[in-house]
Amino acid sequence: NSPGCSSSTCVYGIQYGDSSFSIGFFAKEKLTLTSNVVFDNFLFGCGQNNQGLFGGAAGLLGLGRNKLSFPSQTAIKFKKIFSYCLPSSPSSTGFLKFGNDGLSKSVKFTTLSTISGGESFYGITIIAMSVGGKKLSISASILAAGGAIIDSGTVITRLPPTAYSALRSAFRKQMNQYPMAKPLSILDTCYDFSKYSTVSIPKISLFFEKGVEVPIDARGILYVNSISQVCLAFAGNTNDFDVLIYGNTQQKTLEVVYDGTRRMIGFRTGGCT
Numbered sequence: 079n080s081p082g083c084s085s086s087t088c089v090y091g092i093q094y095g096d097s098s099f100s101i102g103f104f105a106k107e108k109l110t111l112t113s114n115v116v117f118d119n120f121l122f123g124c125g126q127n128n129q130g131l132f133g134g135a136a137g138l139l140g141l142g143r144n145k146l147s148f149p150s151q152t153a154i155k156f157k158k159i160f161s162y163c164l165p166s167s168p169s170s171t172g173f174l175k176f177g178n179d180g181l182s183k184s185v186k187f188t189t190l191s192t193i194s195g196g197e198s199f200y201g202i203t204i205i206a207m208s209v210g211g212k213k214l215s216i217s218a219s220i221l222a223a224g225g226a227i228i229d230s231g232t233v234i235t236r237l238p239p240t241a242y243s244a245l246r247s248a249f250r251k252q253m254n255q256y257p258m259a260k261p262l263s264i265l266d267t268c269y270d271f272s273k274y275s276t277v278s279i280p281k282i283s284l285f286f287e288k289g290v291e292v293p294i295d296a297r298g299i300l301y302v303n304s305i306s307q308v309c310l311a312f313a314g315n316t317n318d319f320d321v322l323i324y325g326n327t328q329q330k331t332l333e334v335v336y337d338g339t340r341r342m343i344g345f346r347t348g349g350c351t
Contacts, residue, residue: 083104087103088103088104089101089102089103089104090102090103090104090123092123094130094231095232096130096131097130098128098129098130098131098132099127099128099129099130100123100125100127100128100138101125101126101127101128102123102124102125102126102127102128103123103124103126104121104122104123104124105121105122105123105124106119106120106121106122107120107122108120115155117151117152117155120151121146121151125137140198141160141230141336142197142198142199142200143197143198143199143200143338144197144198147198149176149336149338150338152176153338153339155176155177156176156177157177157178157339158336158337158338158339159176159177159178159181159335159336159337159338159339160174160175160176160177160335160336161173161174161175161181161333161334161335161336161344162174162175162230162333162334163331163332163333163334163349163350164230164326164329164330164331164332164350165330165331165350165351166295166297166298166330166331166350166351167297170350170351171350171351172349172350173349173350178337181335182333182346184346185333185335185344185345185346186288186290186344186345186346187288187290187335187337187342187343187344188202188203188286188287188288188290188342188343188344188345189203189287189288189341189342189343190202190341190342190343191203191225191226193225193227193321194225196227199227199229200227200228200229200336200343201225201226201227202226202227202228202286202324202343203222203226203286203287204221204222204226204284204285204286204322204324205218205221205222205285205286205287206218206221206284206285207221207241207244207245207282207283207284207285208281208282208283208285209245209248209249209252209280209281209282210248210252210280210281211280211281212248213285214241214244214245214248215244216240216241216244220238220240220241220318221238221241221322223238223318223319224238224315224318224319224320224321224322225321225322226321226322226323226324227321227322227323227324228323228324228329228334228343229323229324229325229326230326230329231326232323232325232326233325233326233327234264234265234301234311234312234313234325234327235311235312235313235322235323235324235325235327235328236312236313236314236315236320236321236322236323236325237312237313237314237315237322238314238315238317238318238319238320238322239314239315239316239317239318240318241314241318241322242312242313242314242315243314245282245312246266246267246310246312248280249267249280249282249310250267252280253269253279253280256269256270256271256274256277257269257270258270259306259307259308259309260307261309262301262303262307262309264313265301265309265310265311265313266309266313267309267310268303268307268308268309268310269307269308269309270305270306270307270308271305271306271308272305272306279296279299279300281293281294281299282294282299284324284328290345292332292345292347293347294328295330295331295332295347297330297331298311298327298328298329298330298331299311299328301327311327311328312328331347331348331349331350331351332345332346332347332349333345333346333349333350334349
């Protein structure tokens with residue numbers, strides 16, 4: 079990045095979609111994962127000024143498609159293949175794996191797509207959605223209007239307003255026996271379950287190319303702020319041409335497999351609890 083390097087010192091700067099940023103020195107070092115998995119001349123940023131929504135994180139592992147990402151720099155070993163499972167609660171255990179060793183045969187793959195202006199993003203093609211086993215009357219062209227990506231760093235899935243409206247309407251119709259609660263930030267469909275010992279919610283699924291159906295785990299359908307404010311964990315974009323983002327709440331308990339070499343992405347239910 080400008081002003082670039084002077085003698086042996088280089089400066090980088092990166093800004094994220096939520097306006098968080100990191101500025102620091104661009105560095106090179108030997109990276110050792112295990113005693114026999116070592117990468118010489120690994121490039122990374124050593125942040126000096128990090129501000130925004132990083133919480134207590136010690137750092138960020140870049141898993142994107144660009145040439146400086148971890149999968150790209152370790153491609154000679156892992157062939158740009160990695161997978162993860164995001165657990166359903168802080169007390170549960172997920173995983174992050176590199177390479178294709180032990181990859182389950184039950185993973186269903188669909189093709190990655192290209193997103194203009196975003197070389198790091200993993201583009202996806204969602205062709206339909208269903209609520210309670212019934213597909214919504216949303217055209218595939220609406221779901222594809224602004225392009226779509228899958229992102230482990232975005233919490234709530236963002237849909238085109240036309241698609242979100244159809245999803246919300248179908249969900250509210252099947253949940254009309256429960257009293258509604260006040261909205262929570264961007265989440266406008268919330269319920270008060272304080273008087274119920276059990277709750278029944280409709281299943282939600284996403285459908286991808288190559289006949290891949292991905293059912294969303296129940297803990298990925300609802301965001302629980304409190305027992306008296308439990309919200310549908312989807313939100314609408316500003317307009318239908320904004321990028322659709324498949325967020326991490328809806329990825330909970332799924333094993334998500336990225337194959338950057340074959341340009342494929344796969345899903346397996348029950349990857350973790």
